[in-house]
Amino acid sequence: MKRTALITGASAGIGAALARVYAEKGWDLILVARRATLLEDLARELTVDHGATAVVLTADLADPDAPHRLAMTLEQRGLTVDALINNAGFSRTSGFLATDPDEHAAMIDVMLTAPIALSRLLIPGMVERGFGRVLNVASLAGLMPATGGDTLYGPIKSFLIKASAGLHLELAGTGVNVTALCPGYTLTEFHDVNGSREEVSSAYPAWMWQTADHVARVGYAAVEANRPRVVPGWRNNLLAAIPKLLPDNLALKIIGGHAKRLKRI
Template structure:
C-alpha cells in the first residue's frame, strides 16, 4: 500500500512538531506548514531521517485566503492529503479592549476559520478515497467556563470541539475519522509567544503539565480509533468535569481567580 500523507499546520514547534514526529514514526509522509521556514526545515531534516518524505510550505493562516492558497500549492505538487492536523494557534492575553481588532481577526482566522476551510477543501478527496483523518487541536479551555484576558481563546476552542463532533457524525461510514484533541497545560513555546511563561510556571505546579510528545501520541491514537474527543491525562479529564458539577456562578468565580493568578484581570 502507498504511504499516506498528513498536512500539519503550526508544525514549527510544540504540539505540531511533536505530531510530525509521531506521524513520521507511524509511516506517514508529511506536509509541514507554519510561518517560520527555518524551524520547518530543521524538523523536515529530522523526520526525513525517520524515513518520511517531507514537503515544507510556509503560510500565515492569519491572512485571508491562506487556506485556499496552501491547498493550491499542495495540488500543484501532485500531493494527496490523507490526514489533516489543524494545530496552528495562539492566545492573546492582553485583554479584549487592549488587543487590536486586526489581532482578534487574525486569531479567529488561524484557529477557527482556517480549520473549517481546510477541512472543507480537503474532505471531498478523503471521502472519495474512502480514507481520511482530521485531528483538530482544541484545548481543555474549550470545555471550561470562559475567562477574561484571553477572552476569545476558550470560545474558539469550544467551537472547534463542537464542530469536530458534528463533522464526525456526518463522516460516519465514509472512512474519514474526526477527533478533537483537548490538551491542558503543555510544555511548548505557546506561553513564551504570548508572554505568559513566567506567570503560568509560577502559578501551576509541574504535575499539571504534560509533554508535547505525550499529547501528540494521545491525539494520534484517538483519531486512528475514531474517538470524538480526547483529553490527555487523567488530571485534565478531572479538571474538565469539576466545573460542570458546580453552580455556574461558583465555576466562573474559580476561573476568575485563575485569571488573576495569571495577571490577566
Template sequence: MGEGRRTILITGASAGIGAALARVCAGRGYDLILTARREGPLQSLAEELSAAYGVAIAVIPADLADPDAPVRLVEAITVRGLAVDGLINNAGFSRTTGFLTTDPADHAAMVRVMLSAPVELSRLLLPGMAARGWGRVLNVASLAGQMPATGGDTLYGPIKSFLIKASQGLWLEMQGTGVHVTALCPGYTYTEFHDVNGSREQVSAAYPKWMWMDADRVARIGWDAVEANRPRVTPGVMNNVLAALGGMLPNTMALKMVGGHARRLDRL
C-alpha cells in the same frame, strides 16, 4: 510522496504540539506536508524526520492569518501532485492583553488562524478523503474549550469550544466514510505557546509541575485517539477532572473558579 504511503498535512508544525505530532506521524510511516509561518524551523524538522524515518516531507510555508491562505495552501499542494489523506489543524496563538486593550487586528488573526482556517481546510480536503474511503482529521483544541471562558483572554476558550463542537459534528457526519475526526484538548503543555504570549513565568508559578504534560505525550495520545476514531480526547487525569468540574458546576460557581485563577495569574 512514498508509494503506497498516506500523507498528513500539519498546520503550525514548526514547534510545540505540531512538531511533536509530526514526529509521531513520521514515526508511524506517514509522509508529511508541514506548514507554518516560519520556513527555517520547518526545513530543519523536515530534514530531521526524513533522515530518521525515511518518509517524504514537503514544506509549504503559509500564514493562516491571511484569509486567502487556506485556498492558496491547497492549490500549492495540488500543484505538487499531492493528495492529503489526513489533516492536523494545530496552528494557534494567543496574544491578548484584555478584550478592550488588545489590537482588533490580533483578535481577527486569532479567529482566522484557529477557527476559520480549520473550517476552510476541512471543507477543502474532506471531500477527497471521503471519496478515497480513508481520512484522519485531528483538531487541536484545548482544555480551555471545556471550561468557562476567562476574562482577559476572552476569545481563546470560546474559539476552542467551537473547534470541539465542530469536530463532534464532523465525527457524526463522517460515520461510515472511513474518515476519522477527533478534537484533542490538552491542558498546560510544555511548548513555546506561553513563551510567545509572554505568560511562561505566570503560568509556571500558578500550576505545579505535576499538572503539566510534555508535548510528545500529548501528541501520541492525540494521534492514537484519531486512529481509534474517538470524537474527543483530553490527555491527563487531572485535566479530565477539571473538564468534568467545569461541566457540572453551576455557571456562577464555575465562573468564580476560573476568575479566581485569572486573578491569581494577575498577581504573580
C-alpha cells in the same frame, strides 16, 4: 504507498511533536507554518530519523486566502492529503480591550476560519478515497467556563470542539475519522509567545504540565480509534468534568480567580 499528513503550525510545540509521531508511524508529511527555517530543519530530521518524505509549505493562516492557496499548491504539486491536522494557534492574554483588534481577527482566522476552510477543501477527497483523518487541536480551555484576559481563546476552542463533533457524526461510515484533541498545560513555546510564561510557571506545579510528545501520541491514538474528543491525562479529564457539576456563577467565580492568579485581568 505511504499515506501523507498535513500539519499546520508544525514548526514547534505540539505541531512538531505530531510530525515526529506521524513520521515514526510511517507517514509522509506536509509541514505548514510561517517559519521556513524551522520547518526545513524538522523536515531533515524526519527524513534522517524515520525515512519520511517531508514537504515544506510556508503560509500565514491569519490571511483568509491562505487555505485556498494551500489547496491550489497541493493540487499543482500532485500532493494527496490523507490526514489533516489543524494545530496552528496562539493567544493574547492582555485583555479584550487592551488587545489590538487585528490580533483578535488573526486569532479567529488562524484557529477557527482556517481549520474549517481546510476541512471543507480537503475532506471531499478523503471521502472519495474512503480514507481520511482529521485531528483538530483544540484545548481544555474549550471545555471550561469562560475566562477574562484571554477572552476569545476558550470560545474559539469551544467552537472547534463542537464543529469536530458534528463532522465526526456526519462522516460516520465514510472511512474519515474526526477527533478534537483538548490538551491542558503543555510544555511548549506557547506561553513564551503570549507573554505568560512567568505567571503560569509560578501559578501551577510541575505535575499539571504534560510534554508535547505525550499529547501528540494521545491525539494520534484517538483519531486512529475515531474518538470524537480526547483530553490527555486523568487530571485534565477531572478538571473538565468539575465545572459541569457546579452552578454557572460558582464556576465563573473559580475561573475568575484563576485569571487573577495569572495577573492578566
